[in-house]
Amino acid sequence: MLREEGIEEIYDGRFYSPDDLVPVGCSGCEGCSDCCRNTGDTIILDPYDMYLLQTGTGRTFEEMIELQIEIRLVEGLILPNLMQHHEGESGGNNGLQQDCCPFLSESGRCTIHPWRPGFCRLYPMGRYYEGDRFYYIVQKNECTGREKTPVLLRDWLGVEDLPRYEAFISSWHSFRKRAENALAFLTEKSRSSVARYILQLFFVHPYLTEMEFYPQYEARMEICMGALGDAFRAAEGR
Ligand code: SF4
Numbered sequence: 094m095l096r097e098e099g100i101e102e103i104y105d106g107r108f109y110s111p112d113d114l115v116p117v118g119c120s121g122c123e124g125c126s127d128c129c130r131n132t133g134d135t136i137i138l139d140p141y142d143m144y145l146l147q148t149g150t151g152r153t154f155e156e157m158i159e160l161q162i163e164i165r166l167v168e169g170l171i172l173p174n175l176m177q178h179h180e181g182e183s184g185g186n187n188g189l190q191q192d193c194c195p196f197l198s199e200s201g202r203c204t205i206h207p208w209r210p211g212f213c214r215l216y217p218m219g220r221y222y223e224g225d226r227f228y229y230i231v232q233k234n235e236c237t238g239r240e241k242t243p244v245l246l247r248d249w250l251g252v253e254d255l256p257r258y259e260a261f262i263s264s265w266h267s268f269r270k271r272a273e274n275a276l277a278f279l280t281e282k283s284r285s286s287v288a289r290y291i292l293q294l295f296f297v298h299p300y301l302t303e304m305e306f307y308p309q310y311e312a313r314m315e316i317c318m319g320a321l322g323d324a325f326r327a328a329e330g331r
């Protein structure tokens with residue numbers, strides 16, 4: 094989903110914004126759930142996804158880890174992604190006996206639809222970043238074989254307060270890039286402890302789901318920059 098180069102191969106030649114019509118409509122998917130299967134570890138979560146998952150499931154990071162989510166190294170950071178359930182495994186609510194998202198029901202529907210991650214909201218679109226800005230793209234080789242009717246992009250995303258969400262997306266992307274840059278100058282031991290600190294602060298530490306997400310994110314980012322800002326600036330000054 095994070096595309097920064099080589100998009101000619103994968104996009105339909107246009108950049109879209111929220112008030113554009115995008116050719117991605119698929120009649121409510123009509124029982125298809127292809128994009129919820131065999132996704133490996135590609136559905137990487139951001140802090141807003143974590144907040145939504147907590148809200149929708151009533152479970153914390155620690156209650157979901159190794160059941161519905163797992164962690165891995167992504168460009169120097171330790172980030173969570175949705176797991177895939179394999180034949181014979183338990184922990185989700187599907188009985189499909191194949192590789193699929195733990196939140197996919199037996200009838201092939203998303204059981205956390207209102208709280209699904211940003212990656213799932215976008216699909217088959219992606220984001221193309223240029224500095225702190227991003228554009229939406231349609232990935233032309235995804236969701237194949239379906240009639241693509243035009244839909245309003247903001248409706249497709251179904252995110253409350255889209256301008257605020259987009260500001261968060263830009264902030265988190267910029268933070269990830271700065272962290273990646275700073276981590277490259279640290280020793281292996283320090284890299285590991287910084288990556289674990291970021292995971293703890295933005296994902297493991299539970300969000301208050303009865304409160305808005307954005308002020309909580311901003312407060313955590315302030316704490317984080319208080320702790321890591323000097324290291325970021327030092328790396329940027331080299
Ligand atoms: S692959 Fe396309 S049609 Fe199938 S569930 Fe995903 S978005 Fe819907």
Ligand code: SF4
Pocket residue numbers: 128129130136175194195196197198202203204205206209210213
């Ligand atoms: S969270 Fe929902 S939409 Fe996303 S992969 Fe899982 S079942 Fe599919």
